[in-house]
Amino acid sequence: MSSATTNGVTTPPAGKRARRDRTHYLYLAVIGAVAAGIAVGMVAPAFAVELKPLGQAFVALIKMMIQPVIFCTIVLGVGSVRSAARVGKVGGLAMLYFVVMSTAALGIGLLVGNVLNPGAGLNITEETASAGAEQAAETGHASTTDFLLGIVPDSMLSALTSGEVLQTLLIALLVGFAVQAMGSAGEPVLRGVGHIQRLVFRVLAMIMWLAPVGAFGAIAGVVGETGVDALKSLAVLMIGFYVTCALFVFVILGALLKLATGINLFSLLRYLGREFLLILSTSSSESALPRLIAKMEHAGVDKPTVGVVVPTGYSFNLDGTAIYLTMASLFIASAMGAPLSIGEQLSLLLFMMIASKGAAGVTGAGMATLAGGLSSHRPELVDGVGLIVGIDRFMSECRALTNFAGNAVATVLIGSWTGGLDRTQFDRVLAGDDPFDETTMVDDHGPAPEETASAPSEKEPALV
Numbered sequence: 001m002s003s004a005t006t007n008g009v010t011t012p013p014a015g016k017r018a019r020r021d022r023t024h025y026l027y028l029a030v031i032g033a034v035a036a037g038i039a040v041g042m043v044a045p046a047f048a049v050e051l052k053p054l055g056q057a058f059v060a061l062i063k064m065m066i067q068p069v070i071f072c073t074i075v076l077g078v079g080s081v082r083s084a085a086r087v088g089k090v091g092g093l094a095m096l097y098f099v100v101m102s103t104a105a106l107g108i109g110l111l112v113g114n115v116l117n118p119g120a121g122l123n124i125t126e127e128t129a130s131a132g133a134e135q136a137a138e139t140g141h142a143s144t145t146d147f148l149l150g151i152v153p154d155s156m157l158s159a160l161t162s163g164e165v166l167q168t169l170l171i172a173l174l175v176g177f178a179v180q181a182m183g184s185a186g187e188p189v190l191r192g193v194g195h196i197q198r199l200v201f202r203v204l205a206m207i208m209w210l211a212p213v214g215a216f217g218a219i220a221g222v223v224g225e226t227g228v229d230a231l232k233s234l235a236v237l238m239i240g241f242y243v244t245c246a247l248f249v250f251v252i253l254g255a256l257l258k259l260a261t262g263i264n265l266f267s268l269l270r271y272l273g274r275e276f277l278l279i280l281s282t283s284s285s286e287s288a289l290p291r292l293i294a295k296m297e298h299a300g301v302d303k304p305t306v307g308v309v310v311p312t313g314y315s316f317n318l319d320g321t322a323i324y325l326t327m328a329s330l331f332i333a334s335a336m337g338a339p340l341s342i343g344e345q346l347s348l349l350l351f352m353m354i355a356s357k358g359a360a361g362v363t364g365a366g367m368a369t370l371a372g373g374l375s376s377h378r379p380e381l382v383d384g385v386g387l388i389v390g391i392d393r394f395m396s397e398c399r400a401l402t403n404f405a406g407n408a409v410a411t412v413l414i415g416s417w418t419g420g421l422d423r424t425q426f427d428r429v430l431a432g433d434d435p436f437d438e439t440t441m442v443d444d445h446g447p448a449p450e451e452t453a454s455a456p457s458e459k460e461p462a463l464v
Contacts, residue, residue: 058214
């Protein structure tokens with residue numbers, strides 16, 4: 001069935017649109033599952049805790065797909081451009097942007113944390129201290145050298161199975177540059193990787209139908225474990241953290257996006273609404289990483305920009321985690337009766353900014369980084385980590401949402417600054433004139449990998 005064209009806008013075939021519309025029921029089911037999970041957690045907390053593996057299994061399934069998605073995206077993006085300088089320009093600008101925004105996030109957290117001073121008057125019990133020590137003991141204290149060496153995988157194939165995003169990023173860049181250097185001889189490789197990418201996204205689309213089950217188990221488990229009482233004494237910290245993240249996203253990121261590109265932040269966030277719902281229910285921004293890649297490409301950001309900025313941002317552009325580390329450190333120091341001086345705050349936060357790199361949005365990664373940083377820098381404060389164990393899951397959701405929003409904005413900004421943003425396509429997508437295809441999750445406004453010069457195009461008028 002051919003597409004219809006009205007006023008220059010191509011309308012997808014009716015059958016394709018019908019398949020796409022069915023996915024609305026999936027996300028309505030996720031909302032219902034979250035509500036049901038909260039109810040079960042409050043009514044039958046012991047049973048609800050037993051449901052927690054459902055959420056863990058769903059997140060594990062999503063994480064299983066992340067490395068293949070990143071590998072295919074980067075190889076296609078880097079291998080399809082003819083200038084290595086183009087990729088270097090995108091990567092260099094992205095890293096500079098990440099450093100600036102991480103510093104801004106830390107500064108905001110520092111300011112709000114000092115103003116609220118939420119830890120004053122709290123006491124550390126022996127049980128709480130042991131919880132903090134346990135969290136720190138489970139955290140590896142890798143040096144900067146260990147971190148850099150850890151980027152290099154044991155083999156090329158292990159980079160796709162190690163679970164380390166930065167290892168996959170390194171190998172994908174090397175393969176992409178190698179294909180680029182092959183010239184026309186590398187075209188069959190790109191076509192093959194393009195077919196694999198479509199297969200990977202098809203599998204991912206199938207996994208997404210388990211989202212309601214995962215959301216139900218995850219929410220029921222956390223409510224059953226913590227209950228409502230655990231939140232009362234820490235409400236100031238939690239609410240302050242949520243408000244700080246909201247200000248960072250809607251004021252700083254929103255103003256930067258509007259001034260630099262003229263794009264309204266709310267339009268972008270509405271386009272990514274399903275991804276935010278998925279993150280809210282799983283408390284992990286990694287669960288939406290493959291979908292962010294697919295949606296940014298569909299919206300008109302070119303493959304080199306998406307392939308470099310999104311995976312790198314998930315390791316180096318963790319704005320929500322930076323705010324969390326700042327406010328949590330000040331909270332713990334105040335609660336333990338050992339407030340940090342300005343000099344100590346700056347020293348610790350610089351350390352935290354370095355330590356947070358590589359904690360790619362995994363549930364609990366922010367708390368593990370906090371415990372590890374305090375243990376390495378101010379070991380006398382580690383016991384205080386137990387104070388926030390009860391609410392970490394709820395703060396983890398906000399961290400993940402903020403990290404995701406920051407990376408979405410970064411992708412659009414860097415694409416615009418480097419000439420990698422098709423603004424006409426972007427505006428059409430945000431206006432709803434070219435909906436994202438939920439059934440394939442593959443960019444469908446450009447030529448498919450299997451199309452050849454001899455193949456007829458759907459956009460050509462039919463011969464009568």
